[in-house]
Amino acid sequence: MNEGCGVVAVASRNRAAESIYLALMALQHRGQEAAGIAVFDGEIKNYRGLGLIGEAFKDFDIEKINGQVGIGHVYYSIKISTPENAQPTLLHTSAGDIAIAHNGIITNAEDLKKELMEEGHNFFYGSEEEAIAYLLADSLKERSVEKAVKYAMKKIEGSYSFTLMLNDRVFGLRDPLGIKPLCLGKIENGYIIASESVAIDVLGGEFIRDVEPGELIEITPDGYKSYKLIEEKHKAHCFFEYVYFARADSFIDGIEVYKARERLGRVLAEEHPVEADYVVPIPDSGRAHAYGFSKASGIPVAEGLMKNRYIARTFILPTQKIRERLVQLKLNPVKSIVEGKKIVIVDDSIVRGTTMKKIVGLLRHHGAKEVHVRIASPPIIAPCYFGIDMTTRDQLIASGRSIEDIRKKIGADSLGYISIEGLVKALGIDKNDLCLGCVTGEYPVKIKGERYRFQESLEKWRKE
Ligand code: SF4
Structure with a gap:
């Protein structure tokens, strides 16, 4: 059994790439097929490679990658074959550069892609992350970042912990059910968002708290700002994070x-x-x-x-x-x-x-x-x-x-x-929050042909 990915975001007065590199090493158990780092240095620059982190970055001099904000990703996918398929995914859109690193699966990705293609978008990678970037770019024409993200969240279904860059701004976003983990920490001269708290530990940082389900957090070198975009009555934390996926020395949702x-x-x-x-x-x-x-x-x-x-x-x-x-x-x-x-x-x-x-x-x-x-x-x-x-x-x-x-x-x-x-x-977690x-064969997100459980408020919110 393999996990599908780990994500990181850093905003710092130091060079972000070094911190992201170390944090990704601490998250290596979440994905070994590819790794990538995107940083803002006048524009977003994306560095990706196949294999474990040491292998993926062997052709890049991390010490020379400038930029104080950035995101990173370790990838698990049997499909990955070229560094271009690795994440972060970077797109130059009408709203500027958008880079996305994703842990999870968008279950309605095919419908979304179809819709976006009908609206005139051409897909270069054909990936879920590309669809999210287009959704955001379209929405950003008329909305603030938090409203654009909320709009995108209404359209997408599935599990997602994202780290995102919109030009020089960097964010973390957790899906309304909190299926995948994501947490926030303070590091020397800045802040970090990562899939697991071990990524904060490895930088000598301080764990602040978990990102809440449905919460968007923007980090800067000086602080962080939270936008609670949706509150679902019940969560759906993946129990396997505790049983197997996460590192034993991590804390997830307070445990x-x-x-x-x-x-x-x-x-x-x-x-x-x-x-x-x-x-x-x-x-x-x-x-x-x-x-x-x-x-x-x-x-x-x-x-x-x-x-x-x-x-x-x-x-x-x-x-x-x-x-x-x-x-x-x-x-x-x-x-x-x-x-x-x-x-x-x-x-x-x-x-x-x-x-x-x-x-x-x-x-x-x-x-x-x-x-x-x-x-x-x-x-x-x-x-x-x-x-x-x-x-x-x-x-x-x-x-x-x-x-x-x-x-x-x-x-x-x-x-x-x-x-x-x-x-x-x-686990000491309410059954309805797992x-x-x-x-059980009963899922917290609607899946064709499968039984659906009780996420009524989520349904209502999507229709509002
Ligand atoms: S608990 Fe849910 S998210 Fe976790 S492995 Fe099972 S089906 Fe997937």
């Missing part, structure tokens, strides 16, 4: 991700107790959950699986035979911990089930007496339409299968998933 994961592990142990010699985390994603499971169950944690840190996620494996060995390349059991023992492995989720099946097989091959699997998210039964790479039901092992069927498929002695109630209790689309 430390590590603590949330530890609590998930505790609840999992209460809901699915088991007798075992060791709790073995799947590194690194299951570690905090495993510590929570261990504390609640009294079963000691042992690092029974070693991770090869040098197999990068973007590493292209040259042959099918080598690709089939990927799990063994990444993880290898520690014989003294595993042999003859009853093991509980704890992980964040099971998507397709192929990796988990291989891990269970590996542990058995290395002599484990019993292998029990505990999962800190409920079964994923439906796709995500909001920017997470799990797109069709037939890819999901839990779609249309019982827990017993899944257990047999992965070859475990027992299998336990946290319940939806357990998840909600562990997106649970992929585990």
